[in-house]
Amino acid sequence: MLTAVLVAAAFSAIPACARDCAPQVRDGWLRLPPGPMPMLAGFGRIENTCPTPVTIVRVSSPAFADSSLHETRIVDGVSRMRALPQLRIAPGDAATLKPGGMHLMLMQARAPLKPGSKVAVEFALQDGGTLRGEFVVRKAGE
Numbered sequence: 711m712l713t714a715v716l717v718a719a720a721f722s723a724i725p726a727c728a729r730d731c732a733p734q735v736r737d738g739w740l741r742l743p744p745g746p747m748p749m750l751a752g753f754g755r756i757e758n759t760c761p762t763p764v765t766i767v768r769v770s771s772p773a774f775a776d777s778s779l780h781e782t783r784i785v786d787g788v789s790r791m792r793a794l795p796q797l798r799i800a801p802g803d804a805a806t807l808k809p810g811g812m813h814l815m816l817m818q819a820r821a822p823l824k825p826g827s828k829v830a831v832e833f834a835l836q837d838g839g840t841l842r843g844e845f846v847v848r849k850a851g852e
Contacts (some may be wrong), residue, residue, distance in 0.1 A: 731760035733799065735843025740816065740829060741809075750823070752814030752831065752845050753807045758799040766797040766841070768834035777819035779803075782810055788801045796836070806830065814845075823847045 738754035758764050769777040780796040794812070799805050807813050814831065823829070825847055833841040 714822075731762075732839070733758040733760065733764050733841050735831075735833075735841065735845075738831070738843045738845035740814075740823070740845045740847045742823065742825065742847060742849050747819050750816045750819070750847075751809070752816055753809065754843065754845065755804050755806050756797075756799060756833070756841070756843075757804040758801060763798055763799050763800050763838035764841075766833045767795075767836050769814060769831060770834070771816060771831045773820055773829045774816040775820065777814065777816050779812065780815045781812045795841060802819070825849050 734757050736755045736757060738752065739753045740750045744749065756766070757801060768778065769779055771777045780791050780799055781794050782789055782791045784790075793815075797805055797812070805812060816829075816831075827847045829845045831843050831845055833843070835841060
């Protein structure tokens with residue numbers, strides 16, 4: 711009984727905002743390729759306003775057969791893209807997904823996408839939680 715009381719007291723000492731805190735996806739968008747291609751790139755900002763770090767370990771979307779995080783870097787003067795196995799975001803920090811840097815790779819759309827349509831993307835977190843974001847489809851060049 712004493713243990714239960716101590717656990718309850720310790721848990722209640724954690725501010726509600728810390729217990730209920732979740733990272734947020736902001737300004738998410740997907741770029742349609744200029745021609746028929748099996749992949750799209752996704753961009754936006756993932757903000758962690760929580761007091762603890764969050765780590766994204768997997769990306770999925772019901773609209774695509776395969777989804778993942780990638781990063782483009784210049785190595786010896788050559789642009790190279792590689793998959794990111796995880797993405798850690800420190801407390802109070804954000805990860806910016808942008809052209810030429812970190813981005814989503816979304817492969818094999820399950821249905822045709824049109825500018826203005828919205829796509830749900832889910833990020834699996836290392837702690838077992840999930841983060842859902844909405845990404846608006848845009849034409850290339852917008």
